[in-house]
Amino acid sequence: MLDIQFIRDNPKLVEEKSKQKGIDVNVGDLLLLDERRRKLVTDAEKLRAERNELSADAKGKKPTPAQIEKGKKLKDKLAKLDDELVPIEEEYTKALKAVPNMPTDDVPVGYSEDENKVAKTVGEPKDFDFKPKNEYELAEPRDLIDKERAAKITGSRFAYLKGDLVRLQFAIIQFVLQTLNDVEIIEKLIRENDLNIVAKPFTPVIPPAMLRTEPYAASARLNAEEVTYRAGQPEDDLWLNASAEHTLCTMYWNEILPEENLPIRYIGYSTSFRREAGTYGKDAEGIFRMHQFDKLEMEVFSTAETGPDEHLLLVAIQEYLVQQLELPYQVIQKCTFDIGKPNARGIDINCWFPGQGQYRETHTADFISDYQARDLKIRTRRKDGKVELVHTNDATAFALGRILKAIMENYQTQDGHIIVPEVLRPYMGGQTEI
RNA sequence: GGAGAGGUGUCCGAGCGGUCGAAGGAGCUUGUCUUGAAAACAAGUGUGUCGGCAACGAUACCGUGGGUUCGAAUCCCACCCUCUCCGCCA
Numbered sequence A: 001m002l003d004i005q006f007i008r009d010n011p012k013l014v015e016e017k018s019k020q021k022g023i024d025v026n027v028g029d030l031l032l033l034d035e036r037r038r039k040l041v042t043d044a045e046k047l048r049a050e051r052n053e054l055s056a057d058a059k060g061k062k063p064t065p066a067q068i069e070k071g072k073k074l075k076d077k078l079a080k081l082d083d084e085l086v087p088i089e090e091e092y093t094k095a096l097k098a099v100p101n102m103p104t105d106d107v108p109v110g111y112s113e114d115e116n117k118v119a120k121t122v123g124e125p126k127d128f129d130f131k132p133k134n135e136y137e138l139a140e141p142r143d144l145i146d147k148e149r150a151a152k153i154t155g156s157r158f159a160y161l162k163g164d165l166v167r168l169q170f171a172i173i174q175f176v177l178q179t180l181n182d183v184e185i186i187e188k189l190i191r192e193n194d195l196n197i198v199a200k201p202f203t204p205v206i207p208p209a210m211l212r213t214e215p216y217a218a219s220a221r222l223n224a225e226e227v228t229y230r231a232g233q234p235e236d237d238l239w240l241n242a243s244a245e246h247t248l249c250t251m252y253w254n255e256i257l258p259e260e261n262l263p264i265r266y267i268g269y270s271t272s273f274r275r276e277a278g279t280y281g282k283d284a285e286g287i288f289r290m291h292q293f294d295k296l297e298m299e300v301f302s303t304a305e306t307g308p309d310e311h312l313l314l315v316a317i318q319e320y321l322v323q324q325l326e327l328p329y330q331v332i333q334k335c336t337f338d339i340g341k342p343n344a345r346g347i348d349i350n351c352w353f354p355g356q357g358q359y360r361e362t363h364t365a366d367f368i369s370d371y372q373a374r375d376l377k378i379r380t381r382r383k384d385g386k387v388e389l390v391h392t393n394d395a396t397a398f399a400l401g402r403i404l405k406a407i408m409e410n411y412q413t414q415d416g417h418i419i420v421p422e423v424l425r426p427y428m429g430g431q432t433e434i
Numbered sequence B: 001g002g003a004g005a006g007g008u009g010u011c012c013g014a015g016c017g018g019u020c021g022a023a024g025g026a027g028c029u030u031g032u033c034u035u036g037a038a039a040a041c042a043a044g045u046g047u048g049u050c051g052g053c054a055a056c057g058a059u060a061c062c063g064u065g066g067g068u069u070c071g072a073a074u075c076c077c078a079c080c081c082u083c084u085c086c087g088c089c090a
Helices: A004-009 A011-020 A027-058 A065-098 A135-142 A147-154 A164-180 A183-192 A213-218 A244-249 A307-324 A371-376 A400-410 A422-428
Strands: A117-122 A203-205 A238-240 A256-258 A264-273 A292-302 A329-333 A345-353 A358-367 A379-381 A387-389 A391-399
Touching: A004 A011, A004 A027, A011 A027, A027 A065, A117 A307, A135 A400, A164 A264, A164 A292, A164 A307, A164 A391, A164 A400, A164 A422, A183 A307, A213 A371, A244 A264, A244 A292, A244 A391, A292 A307, A292 A400, A307 A329, A307 A345, A307 A358, A307 A391, A329 A358, A345 A400, A358 A400, A371 A391, A391 A400
Parallel strands: A203 A264, A256 A379
Antiparallel strands: A117 A329, A264 A292, A292 A391, A329 A345, A345 A358, A358 A391, A379 A387
């Protein structure tokens, strides 16, 4: 959530920037609630101060009947105030959480997805001297993907991934872990992009794939309707995570991290689950949009000063990874409308899919500033003793389903086979073709 | 699933109706001493909210929520979580 003090100080700006995100926020109503809440809180505190005084007078000895009488009155008044405060507090919190994060100034203002900007295009789509197939047309006849049987077992949007495709997925995982553990590569990317942050490798993490409602809601990522599956029995209070990011960003919930530990960089590997409600018929073929997919996700906790640069590092890493696979791609600077409620800045990478003849989203990098950390209460104790909110960043390393599809389509041969990208061959025992 | 123990500050740990934001210790910071370090000694050291330019003041927080009471970390109820043993199991 946003800092209420910031909203008090900049009501017009908050309303305007929210509108740029396509979110209508009534700051006037929120501030009215804020005022009423503060008045009640102040009144209640005055009564409590009186009560504390009274009970300090009574300590040790038996309280007089007059003291007891006065205490009872205070108690009644407090109870009344409390009854008023509870619903207002509830409404206030709801209204405050409805306010989106403010986009940074370099985010282009736009009111639809179409206003995203292509920041750059890297690599040339290959000229095939045959009509390129999509990943499903390549895989299905060779029994590398079985969606038919999966449908029998689970319904739509699930698949059995098989054979060399699985080996390719594990090769990608190894390649990413290797790359993100390489300080020299990180150092190089920091230098090339002129970033003011340290070269510290990413620690691999396999997080839990489920989480409880309370931390999930605090992460500003719980989107039950469209995205998230409930897990287990209703009484279990567990959700299936829709990205490793959700169980990574909540990891330090309610903690104060020493500044020396920052930045904390993680590369998480997790199966992700998405309901994909409201997408019926969209991307129905193949494995582009599934209810279940594996994903490698980067997550960074940092100080406020380094948050924006950490974001740029994550984008640089994404580009590096895609370049190593020699996939043509575009970097998309998402406009205010498209970056999402908790984001201050959002960059996508769209890879070229010859089977569809278009660039499509394979990566996203979210800079969330302190918006997540405020509600999650993740703070850092600075060297001077001051306690501040951390900044969080998360970004896709590879969404494995989509990147498999990209590799298959870009590396296909006329006879329907797939050349293994060079950087992955060491992780496949030197195998050059699938 | 059965039986038991427990959740207190950065950590360990005491407190079991008012003197408790909380003993004691460790850690950390600063100072004295020292060529330097260690040791010793002294002082300081939680977070949030509200008010204030600030110094500061008020208030809340001892797993969470409710209750009893003039007054709750302390008593009662419910829930959550953790640990140990047994059972089951990857």
